[in-house]
Amino acid sequence: MVYNLDSFPSNHILIEGENYLYFGGTSYLGLQTDVDFQNIFIKNIRKHGTNYGASRKSNVRLNIYDETEAYLSKLIGSETCVSLSSGYLAGQLIAQSLNTKKYSFFYAPNTHAALNLSITENKSTQSYRELKAILSLHLANQTEQTPVVFLDAIDFYGTNFPDFEALKSLPLSDIILVVDDSHSIGITGENGSGVFKTIQALNPKELIVCCSLGKGFGIQAGAIFGSKYRVNKLESTAFFGGSSPAAPANLATIVSAENIYTAKRKTLKHNIDYFINNIENLERFKWMKTHPAFSFSNEQLNKHLENNNIIVTSFRYPDETSPIMSRIVISAAHTEEDISRLCEVLNGY
Template structure:
């Protein structure tokens, strides 16, 4: 069932004049309704305006783009970074750029549509993917295999150990990874998975991500080698696209202490939930990540009857299976989580 709300869905939402606790969405650090974060954003909005529609190639430049990109690259552990107006656009940019005869595309299980540029389907298993990649390499075709995947696909198959990836001859494979649900949340200082996957020694690693889920701003990022980022920046795609909002990037640049504080709060909330719910194994979840997936539609309905709304819809389109997920955020109070767990512990008996 669709629910319509008149303001951002924080820890609570109001439906038909009734207040519900909300455990859904992707505002993991709870920044979108955080007053301190909003105040930083408002000040930057006054300075940089509501939108910056000029090209990044313009003869008039704003230094905040380079500052934010250098800071992002440092946090992630990449040589360089470029920003765009959304994570989806960032993923499409990479896949479109690589859509030449020089490369052969392969899609890992559960890869997000942001990385698709062809009608290819994701492989059902990493075993099948590995077989196809090896067969391609043995064929001696000149095209380089490019494997696309989501770092966090909510099945638990990728992050944190990436066992499936290790079936591949990674030294001969370019990896393109969507880290939208990881960056800002997992990894050292919210750096996401870049450093972890880099240790697997792929031929090349390119990471794209939304900056909205972990950092609370409307923007996307691409991370990779200095050479790759330089080449991408010199394309008509990058030069012709409107950039990320400079007010958002400035807010990101100035909010490190808030990110650290809310990340610590989120980690505590996740631990409190996993310690308090009676049977955590009823959910598919990943260590230190705030999303807990399940497939029991009855549970969703019973939670709503008790004043709790969770993520529950077909994603990414109406032909997809229903995605049901409890999401713990830094905005939740301990009593919110206690209330959720009390009902879960009754309903999961």
């Protein structure tokens, strides 16, 4: 069922005058409705304006872009970083810039459509065994085209994050990895650094990480992390030069709200642990250690939750022909009382 709201959902939402607990969405740190975070954001709007529609190649440039990108690259552990207006745009910039005769594309299981050249195509392989086989065949017969493997760090099936065991089976020293870290960056890793350092330690030929900053950092923007060579190549494209950047106030908030992010990550960890320690039959969910999403495909369970005034993420994804995907999301906005009620309802099913 679709619910139309007049305000951003936090831990509670009001539907036709009735109160529901909300365990869905991607506001993992609960920042969008946090008053202290909002005040920082508003202060940055007053300084940097509501938007900056000019090209980053313009002769008039705002320092906050370089400042935030330097801050993020240090946090994540990459040589450098470039920001964009969305995570989808970040993925498309990489895919389109690498779409030359020098490279051949391969897609890991459950890869997000943002990394596809065509949004209507599902190019993902069915398993890492299949992916390894076609990569081995390519490397044995093709020496001119470098293989590029696209994957999601968080695929909500536990295939990749946190250990990336299946990824380790690939001939990584011969592969450029493009990793979408949208659902991890800002909430997992040391100080919210995501997966860059973890995957870099596997020694791929090259690592490029892209992401939305909206899920972990609570602002509308995207980013790409990688080597100075690669990021400079991306910045030199007409795709990048012709696109409007992220709003400068958004990026400024990432730097100035550091203390809030740190506190919220601690709260989120506590809430995840509290849920895990109080839930029965945890095996009914697909989940990943330290991540706040718990996925399931039981439509009757979803109805049971709704009948008990609990709404979770539930819709056909990525298109209308796909099966219903349901997901319980624990956030830093939830209280122990909220989570206790959720566990009570789940344990009673």
